[in-house]
Amino acid sequence: MKNFSEWFHNILEEAELMDARYPVKGMSVWLPRGFKIRKYSLELLEKLLDEEHEQTLFPMLIPESELAKEAIHVKGFEEEVYWVTKGGLRDLNEKLALRPTSETAMYPMFSLWVRSHMDLPIKVYQTVNTFRYETKHTRPLIRVREITTFNESHTVHATEEEAEEQVQTGIKIYKEFFDALGISYSICKRPAWDKFPGSKYTMAFDTIMPDGKTLQIGTVHNLGTTFAKTFDIQFENDEGEHEYVHQTCYGLSDRVIASLIAAHGDEKGLKLPPVVAPEQVVIVPIIFKEKEDIVLNFTDNLEKLLKDSGIRVIQDKRDMRPGKKYYEWEQRGVPLRIEVGPRDIENDSIVTIRRDNGNKEFIDYNENTIVDTVNEILDDITKELKAASNKFQEEKTFFVETPQQIKKTINKKGGIITCNWCGNTDCGKDMEEQYDIDILGTQEAQVDGICVHCGETAHHKVLISKTY
RNA sequence: GGGUCCGUAGGGUAGCUUGGUCGAUCCUUUGGGCUUUGGGAGCCUGAGACUCCGGUUCAAAUCCGGGCGGACCCA
Numbered sequence: 001m002k003n004f005s006e007w008f009h010n011i012l013e014e015a016e017l018m019d020a021r022y023p024v025k026g027m028s029v030w031l032p033r034g035f036k037i038r039k040y041s042l043e044l045l046e047k048l049l050d051e052e053h054e055q056t057l058f059p060m061l062i063p064e065s066e067l068a069k070e071a072i073h074v075k076g077f078e079e080e081v082y083w084v085t086k087g088g089l090r091d092l093n094e095k096l097a098l099r100p101t102s103e104t105a106m107y108p109m110f111s112l113w114v115r116s117h118m119d120l121p122i123k124v125y126q127t128v129n130t131f132r133y134e135t136k137h138t139r140p141l142i143r144v145r146e147i148t149t150f151n152e153s154h155t156v157h158a159t160e161e162e163a164e165e166q167v168q169t170g171i172k173i174y175k176e177f178f179d180a181l182g183i184s185y186s187i188c189k190r191p192a193w194d195k196f197p198g199s200k201y202t203m204a205f206d207t208i209m210p211d212g213k214t215l216q217i218g219t220v221h222n223l224g225t226t227f228a229k230t231f232d233i234q235f236e237n238d239e240g241e242h243e244y245v246h247q248t249c250y251g252l253s254d255r256v257i258a259s260l261i262a263a264h265g266d267e268k269g270l271k272l273p274p275v276v277a278p279e280q281v282v283i284v285p286i287i288f289k290e291k292e293d294i295v296l297n298f299t300d301n302l303e304k305l306l307k308d309s310g311i312r313v314i315q316d317k318r319d320m321r322p323g324k325k326y327y328e329w330e331q332r333g334v335p336l337r338i339e340v341g342p343r344d345i346e347n348d349s350i351v352t353i354r355r356d357n358g359n360k361e362f363i364d365y366n367e368n369t370i371v372d373t374v375n376e377i378l379d380d381i382t383k384e385l386k387a388a389s390n391k392f393q394e395e396k397t398f399f400v401e402t403p404q405q406i407k408k409t410i411n412k413k414g415g416i417i418t419c420n421w422c423g424n425t426d427c428g429k430d431m432e433e434q435y436d437i438d439i440l441g442t443q444e445a446q447v448d449g450i451c452v453h454c455g456e457t458a459h460h461k462v463l464i465s466k467t468y
Numbered sequence: 469g470g471g472u473c474c475g476u477a478g479g480g481u482a483g484c485u486u487g488g489u490c491g492a493u494c495c496u497u498u499g500g501g502c503u504u505u506g507g508g509a510g511c512c513u514g515a516g517a518c519u520c521c522g523g524u525u526c527a528a529a530u531c532c533g534g535g536c537g538g539a540c541c542c543a
Contacts, residue, residue: 137539287505288504288506289505319504319505321505321509322505322507323507324509325507344506
């Protein structure tokens with residue numbers, strides 16, 4: 001892929017996922033095919049969350065007074081908040097913010113809900129849209145002004161330990177989610193200057209894009225008691241004393257879809273993991289004059305068999321050359337194509353072509369086993385897509401030991417660089433400036449030696465890259 | 469915040485320097501018809517655009533000013 005940016009922009013339109021021509025900067029339209037991918041992705045995620053969370057829905061408007069309560073938090077967002085200032089022709093008494101995220105919408109309510117330790121823990125999530133007035137270059141799904149798909153979980157606990165455990169649970173859920181989609185990732189602790197405003201610390205998932213830059217695709221925050229103190233969320237413990245709660249929150253966004261597209265795509269177009277593909281199988285009947293009925297009878301029957309078993313299948317009977325159909329469905333990322341022509345029917349076989357590796361196979365046709373056969377292939381495609389994505393991220397991750405190597409590696413190979421680091425904020429910010437990169441964060445590791453940048457004793461393994 | 473560049477059918481473009489030949493080029497898209505179908509077929513016939521406002525001029529897609537929109541670079 002020569003130019004990822006351009007490829008990404010084009011594929012959204014070519015595969016009929018989104019229309020970015022909506023006349024407001026940073027806002028796009030989900031087209032039916034894109035919306036289905038989004039829907040299947042969300043179903044997968046919400047199923048994982050439902051095991052221990054409950055789904056809720058909070059209002060989109062937040063009064064200025066609530067939004068402004070937590071000083072550090074609001075500072076992190078104030079430059080990108082959209083405001084509603086009028087109701088009809090009248091000025092509102094109090095400005096209302098379009099939620100940039102929902103802490104300040106939810107936590108005043110949590111304060112009402114929590115009375116005793118019996119009310120804890122609370123674990124809720126919602127999937128909503130949020131708004132951020134981005135000033136940098138917007139890009140569909142990656143940097144947008146309306147995040148149309150913002151899945152945010154919020155939990156409330158009696159103890160610090162429980163909150164700490166919940167952070168691990170959040171990470172575990174997201175891992176499972178990304179694994180199911182075959183999206184590779186690295187996890188690290190964001191540096192102090194880049195954590196979620198108001199949080200104790202932030203754990204982040206980053207995936208690597210085809211051009212070597214990384215994209216943040218998920219975050220898990222330990223909020224400590226900051227918000228509890230601001231919004232007065234207290235409970236009565238079993239000794240009758242009031243204590244502040246410990247909170248976490250974690251979220252995912254449209255960027256998951258962006259990384260899904262980026263992780264698996266190639267020059268031909270999308271490669272969709274079967275679990276989220278709007279069409280998992282496309283049947284292309286090869287129709288010759290005088291033999292229409294033979295072929296169509298066969299493919300209609302095949303389509304019904306697959307459909308009845310729950311496979312998302314589409315038969316393409318359009319009056320077009322088969323070649324054109326192949327290109328089109330490949331561009332759209334359908335995992336498996338089945339071709340059936342008169343010749344195959346004579347031989348009692350069908351042709352399968354996998355989108356992930358392009359392999360073409362003639363397989364014997366048996367009505368009783370075809371569903372199993374197709375499911376096996378789809379499962380294998382899922383595995384292969386994930387393996388390929390993980391391999392790419394591994395190959396693009398480099399350990400370096402000198403400042404020269406940082407520059408050289410970033411410029412030549414791109415990707416993620418790991419090295420020893422002192423953990424000092426001044427040193428970190430200096431690195432970001434000097435090497436023109438971002439510090440993603442640190443990972444737990446036994447580190448010997450010195451900081452690659454300042455030469456002090458190293459305490460961490462740090463991840464750095466160019467980012468979106 | 470500062471700077472550079474750019475706006476021609478749904479998408480991509482030619483024309484602009486040197487105003488007139490533009491009734492605006494080509495590819496793609498798209499309606500209808502014929503024909504055809506094992507990797508983007510062909511033919512016939514239709515559809516579709518000069519970002520907006522003002523100025524200069526006999527004459528503006530083309531020159532000038534402004535608005536709106538977009539891309540990129542720097543802080």
